[in-house]
Amino acid sequence: MPLKFTALLSILLVSYIAFSQVEEVAPPDYIKTINFKGNTPETQLPILRLGEYVILEFDVLNGEEDDYYYKVEHFNFDWTPSVLVKSEYMDGFDNQRIRNYENSFNSYQIYSHYTLTIPNAQTRGLRVSGNYMLSVFNNDDELVFSRKFMIYENTATVGVNVKRSRDVQFIEEKQRIEIIIDSNTMQFNNPTQNVKAVIVQNNNLNTAISNIKPQYTVGNQLIYKYDTETSFWGGNEYLFFENKDVRAANTGIQSIDLKDLYHNYLFTNFERATRPYTYNPDINGNYVILNIDAENPSIEADYVWIHFSLLPIESLKNKDIHVYGNFNNYVIDESTKMIFDESHNVYTNAILLKQGFYNYKYIVANSDNSIDEGAISGNFYQTENNYKVIVYYRDLGGRYDKIIGLGEGSSVNISN
Template sequence: MPLKLNSLLFFYLISYLGYGQIKEINPPDFIKTINFKGNTPETQLLVLRLGDPLVLEFDALNGNEDDYYYKIQHYNFDWEPSILAKSEYLDGFDNQRIRNYENSYNTLQIYSNYKLTIPNQFTRRLKKSGNYLISIYNDDDELVFSRKFMIYEDRANVGISIKRSRDIQYIEGKQRVEIIIAPRNMQLNNPMQTLKTLVVQNNNLNTAISNLKPQYTVGNQLIYKYDTESSFWGGNEYLYFENKDVRAASNGVLRIDLQDLYHNYLYTSIQRSNRPYTYNPDINGNYLITNVDGGDPSIESDYVWMHFSLRPNPDFDTNTSVFIYGNYNNYTLNESNKMTFDTSRNIYTGSLLLKQGFYNYKFVTLNSDTVNEGAISGNFYQTENNYKVLVYYRDLGGRYDKIIGLGEASSVNISN
């Protein structure tokens, strides 16, 4: 079996997303820095207004200048394929080669940067709102990776308030989301059956809460004031590093070394679960590709080996699996970001090959397929988190689930 196919099979991801049928596929190790360019500079979950352009970028580090092709599929709320024909949601054609790519310039690590923009001459626009999956294939029609994204219509106001838990047991560690949905110029028929919601914390679909039902109505407003059903662990602020200049130690970087590539060694982190909360501004797990020397970060940012280390508390069970966690790899847990415990130094260590920029990350544990974000970082109600609420609607007799509204809020002003 070819080495490329071996890598593809080894790094296929079965996501932890609990409400969906279709699974995102993570790439082999020679594909890096997959990011959507939306309305914000940093990479995060892509949620676009209907009609807005879409840009997908990724790097291939094998130096082969391979051809890649894209396919787009429309899905319902539960990530089952919708019954829409491709011509109903796509104006033009997909299964086209990504023609826009450039080789890296003035970098130690050779790579090719691929950029797909929609609309283009073949795929003119996406015509329906809802859930989408974009899949990238190679010349042999083998699936290389896939990513989810959403498109919404602005037909409902979605108000969000972030509150502390009402349960005294979790009042110090959880945040809950209250929602008010008010349709604009449309009638919601039988919303208990036709309306669905998805609540996402920090752009992480793996921990999303789905399908909350409205508790009551006031006029044309649908009110959601759940406690446990809409609660998230608060977590802690993300750690970060910045290596826009790979030749000089910067924020979070202790020292640097040049071998075949640059190596950046970060300061050793400590377990924060038993320490008081400290506010530290972050970008909620996201990352931004940038550099200080080159003109175009897409092709002039180099790849650097980043070395992470964590010192756990004396009572921490060092047989526990610890991972480096963040949106840099779509919140995936696999062998590449799993840390190793060094008994001689009493620390966990791990290394990742990452493109220059500004990154958020944290350390999480995995037990019986359950990710625990607070085991090392702790859970605090004061933590600033980003929340998105997507509102899905399928009218009586409708053929697909459209997204009629998007709400977004921060917990920085959390209240009781």
Template sequence: MSYRLLSLLGFIFSFQITHSQVEQELNPPDYIKTITFQGQTNESQLPILRLGENLLLEFDVLNGNEDDFYYKIEHFNYDWTPSQLMRTEFLSGYDNQRIRFYENSFNTYQIYSHYMLRLPNERTRGLKVSGNYMVKVFNDLDELVFSRKFMVNESGVGVGVAIKRSRDVKFIEEKQSVDIVINSNSMLLSNPTQTVNTVIIQNNNLNTAIYNVKPQYSIGNELISKYNTETSFFAGNEYFFFENKDIRGANSNIQFIELGDLYNNYLFTNVARRNRPYTYNPDINGNFLITAIDVEKPYIEADYAWIHFSLLMNKLPNNQSVHVYGNFNNYAIDESTKMTYNDKHSIYEVPILLKQGFYNYKYVVVNNATGKLDEGAIGGNFWQTENDYKVVVYYRDLGGRYDRIIGVGQGNSVDISN
């Protein structure tokens, strides 16, 4: 084989790697609701597992057809481009199997089937390597219905996380900065400025994650990152919340209830807080929990209700829209979350079909032309806001074929300092 041909093949290969498409999660159609995805730490979205730990994916299908669904698992690089590994290199057993475990709802106005996928199982016996993964769910026509990301950690290094006020004076009242110390006593990290990548995630929301954070300098076995602007996030505000575990009676932040084909829960009208003083209000940082009173199995006995959200605010220009935002739908923005303006009452409002439980949510503004989202346009950004942060450390040795996750650290801004 000639040198010219080898060079051409090398160029094509490197071009494909460089220009690989970043994989995005696909959100489900309207008849699939309440996707919960958790590892042994009970996170309802974006689980980060240790190698060998269990994973549970659950979702409801509201069409009453008891459809068949199948799942596949794929491995990705740190930036969510496809990895070079063959399926047999990262998966023990096989996937592309039917999800066999489901139960139908019991004693509910809204009929649904509740599906459960546990990993590992007797067919998919486990994952062999660390890194980024995605589970994809298909219908019986082999059409992709939805997908969800998760991560597997092999815990090779310690990761220290400290939350600071922004060092940029312009944003000192609005942003929080994340400082990172990677302790590599237990493993040798060669050429870390080239081989180590770090991703920072705020409140389990990959849409706002900061990628490609490199160590600034090292002291002994510690790799340290203390950037001024590169690792800072807008702090946002505490989430609103409601609870409707008793679907027939008014609970936390529910004003009144009506029964039609399904229950309708009308929340108290919220107000914009951008220009108001910050007030601490404990939340679960955008998450949600399915719960219902007087039932043994909430996953099939909790009912669905139309939750009527309303926001008192002046009407925005036509090129902007207001959406309800939270982990209840994996921070997705679509027509179901879009609010319409009621000129008579000067409020934005929208009904969203949700399963009984405890929910966090906020309101965000979206530019209709660009799709750009502004989380602080309505709620404001306050440095005091309590947020969760996860720091995921990836390592690819020189000549390595995939990005290993060698450590995960967590921090919370309740301990923020200057």
């Protein structure tokens, strides 16, 4: 192969890698309960206003009290690396050790609870809005896990309305999002190219609809009233359980057992896709760490083996069925896969989770890596879902994508 061609190929390959979309890295088995603390008790997608504190927490279950380090990187709206250097988006330094950690207290499962707060003495703050990735490394500079978060400026108002689908074929199953973006402090230049909206259902970036452009403008207002481009499957309300007291059967828990750790056995669930919709309030896939008679659940809540069970479904006999929720950032892997127990004629799985209140549902993972949330739970337009709209803007001559506004809506008052 000619030397010039080899060099050109190398440059193109490096360019592709450098400008490809970044993905979150899931943690190893011994790291659990990764969450960003915000203004709500439950763990949600971290979208913070510029100047607010970023607080990341996680537990390490190996009992070794290892040192961990963090790095913060800035990205464009499509999660490709931005051209900004660190000094442009960060005041201070990253690649610092996470200094704040405590060991668990009065728990069967030994763990260390780590807390990272930004700003801190070394990383004094983040200067600009946009997409960020927070990566955690071990002593050997090996990436352990990474999580996305966003910082926004409140320079635009974002109105969000949830409507029923206009497509008669899906009118009973889908929800459609209408958006109006306006600003009294800025003028949108060439909005069809420079303004991009992302719609997130129930804090799940995996199913987000991105790069939505304005349909038309009225003065300085940007209007989005698409029929299909902004439509989501309605899904169904999440199932839930609570085990803040591991010594007693709480909501959703049928029985308990104590072996090396506590084991909680949930009531066996059934498919809901062919049954009528039933309203059952949930927290849209999220979770809250709780335990009874404790001052600090972060270090006093114990880890419990949660045993899930699902009655078999003939139509999904050869499909991969998984437990799904924000308890592991909506990751699908071997730890979430349901296994068919022929002796009891039921699908089962056990997942180690920290005490609290959890939402979950069962989904089908397809061979093309897509998921079908409605195959077991069903899709209903009446389902109460939360929608967040993140608005990105790059002005003429701008070097990065700002997040200029955040809108939020619920389908609880869905209309035609």
